[in-house]
Amino acid sequence: MIKRLLVTLGAMLFSITVNATDSVNILVYHHVANDTPASTTISPSGFREHLQLLRDNDVTVVPLEDALAALRGNADIDLPDKAVAITFDDAYENIHTNAFPLLKEFDVPFTVFVATDPIDQNFQEMMSWDQLRDLQDWGATITNHSRDHDYMVRHSPLDDAWLQAMIDNISHAQQRLTDELGDGVPRWFAYPYGEYNESLKQALLEEDYIAFAQHSGGMNADSDWGAIPRFAAAGVYANPETLITKINSKPMPVNRTALPDMLTAETRPSVTVELTDTSDMSRSLNCFVDSAWVDAEWLDDTRFRVSAPDVLSDGRHRFNCTSQARSGSFFYWFSQPWLVQTDR
Template sequence: MITFRLLLICLVSSLFPALAANSFNILLYHHVADNTPASTTISPKDFEAHLAFLKENGYQVINLDEALNNVISDQPLPDKAVAITFDDGFLSIYQNAFPLLKQYGYPFTVFVATDPIDHKFPQMMTWDMLREMKQAGAIIANHTTDHAYLVRTDDYSEQWLRMTLENIHHAQKRLTTELGDVPNWIAYPYGEYNDALRKKMAEEGWIGFGQQSGGVAKFSDFTALPRFPAASSYANLATLKTKLASVPLPVDYLGLPDTVTRTSKNSLTVNLNGKLKRQNELRCYFNSNAYSPKVQSSSFTIDIQQTFKQGRDRVNCTLPHESQPIYYWFSFQWLYWPLSVKAETTQ
């Protein structure tokens, strides 16, 4: 019995790196310009440096649809596979990024909110520009109708869910009317969602994308796939190259808590699809502060000592790979949204 148990533990442990082997990373951009908000901007010069880095270091930039299909169907991905995405549909993507992407022959995806395009906001692309991109091979997908905060509310009622779905469905109808077939993909504005929305997206057959960092493998949560932000301070190639080389930590996503929390003090327990090796080297970071998790054989817990501020916060965790000079990577985004005084007094 003891021998069998040891053998089983060894087999599960040996599967740990194999689970993450057929995986890829997604880069996330917004503005590509020199005169737009710094927090979501990369300059055209730095964006071209990213593309050159990918080419010079053997990365295979592939169509996001192909990458997802390969992972889901257990078909092998190219070595060092990466996909490029943009959120919001800003004009600078068409003016500054699109020519460079065509020059490099790299496919890409743009998630667009449809109202700003319908209203012809000057900083946004037009439908004709999006059609041109789609004809050139780009994928255009859903970023809601109005780019509103979807889950910053006191009451996740049936009415809230219905109105949120109507928002997403209306955007999808506008996309198909203007562009023809588009995938059932949704990039949540600001990367914010909750369990109720995520589960409804799964029921309807959608693939969702967040803004937490990490890679994509078959064990990933396909209603909230991670992407590596690559603008602002995250545009630095010295750190981005480490992220690009990482593989996703094999996490049991079904065991994670809701991303929305009403309390200002939180802990996070992460269950894994296998046994940790080098567990003493697992490190997690919250607001630039390092935490050493409480580790068990196939799970770990982080007790966040800091008080959450209202809004988004992320925990990022890294673990050195068993046999390669790269890292496993995992990120979890919280939205701390306390109940309003009015809501608290009525419950």
């Protein structure tokens, strides 16, 4: 979609043409520090590099709220081409100390997903409510990452009582956020560890939450709003080259209603992906099971299958597939998260 935008700069009036877009890529960070667990950490200098990288590549960091509103059809909000939203999970104090000054310097909006019990209990490595209000006063969005950050679906049985307990957990966190930060706290929820199952997801959607997961991929209007993908951008994923590939990617057009539940008892799970629009996709797929390349199998013109080549251990795994666009130098991205639990 090409839109004409008018931009005033001082007394001058420029008319520029930009490509408005219909998708956004969301990044997720945890720690911004030099002394925290490597897998979920980016150093302050690495984080500065990311912000500079976005600026140098004409990527616009948009408030997550605007991205969601635009994708929900709010005609007053145009998403710029190369739109990215930045999120932080867990509310570590190093976000206030190390990331916040940089976010202010680059004037970049961001969202923090907070587990409320560690804040209420004054955990040393977490922000205080006052520090979270600091971020909020500047314009950040602070929202829900559960009460206690416990695993949500590694329980048995996953019955009605379990589901009610999970909803109560999330409602408690939402109430604490509202008590401390006011009525503007949106009903957004990030699953601890990115783990969910179909019934939890459906219950959250019925409770009017928009929920975020931790598998890779962009989002658009057709995305699963009960498990929106986010690209990890720290640890091994902090590399600027791979990050820019992700930022330039678009969601692969798939029939998501045909996709399996994240939670599975299968040790060698398999997914059949139905493409809803193949017009701009090359038929050459690059698929990975965790970090190992696998051959995807085309079943017909619009369906391909990816299977785990070996037994997967209990725990989280990911299938990722990309396909080069015909229309430009970017990839279409598909991701299927798994939580393998053989004891159920």
